[in-house]
Amino acid sequence: MPAPFLHALVRAEHSILVVDDNESTRYATSRSLRAAGFNTLEAAAGAEALELVDYVSAVVLDVHLPDLLGFEVCRLLRxxxxxxSLPVVYVSAMYVTQEDQVHGMETGADAYMVAPVDPEALLATLDQLILDRGALKH
Incomplete structure (x- = not known):
């Protein structure tokens, strides 16, 4: 039986924080998530992300940030x-080795995806994590 996924109407009850220092990547990810029904917040740095994180159901987190590595942001969240227990999905174009991915999971992430990420795969991952965690923040 296929895993249940969030319907667009249910996604509208959730906000995703997209953290990436690359403005075009952050925009593209946010746009894709909004098109699928999620609300989004955006941050260009780790400190900014830590200020916004209390208002979201999940975080899509780049590893390479100008002030803190995403690894440290995730550790602080945990x-x-x-x-x-906030779902955290790393997406990185720079930290792509197996060692990076293992390190990311050891810092407490729920998933680690190497960019470019298929938007449908990211959606499926977020849907499942939000369902699994019963994330109720909006």
Whole structure:
């Protein structure tokens, strides 16, 4: 039996934080998520992401950021009571080795995707993580 996925109407109840220092990549990811029904927030740096994270159901996190590595952002999220179980999906075009992916998972991420990412694969991953976590933040 195929896994259940969120319907666009249900996706509209959730916001995804897209964190990427590359403006065009951040825009493209956010646009794809909005087209699928999600609300989005955007951040260009780790500190900015940490300020916005309390208002979202999941995070799409680049590893290479100008102030903190995404790995550190994820570690900090896992230490906070309010974000300890927040779904985090790394998407990286620079940190693409097997070692990077293992390290990313060890920092607490739920998934690690190498860019360019298929939008449908990202949607399916987010849908499943949000369903699994019962994420209720909007």
């Amino acid at each position: 230490r906070r009571a309010g974000t300890a």
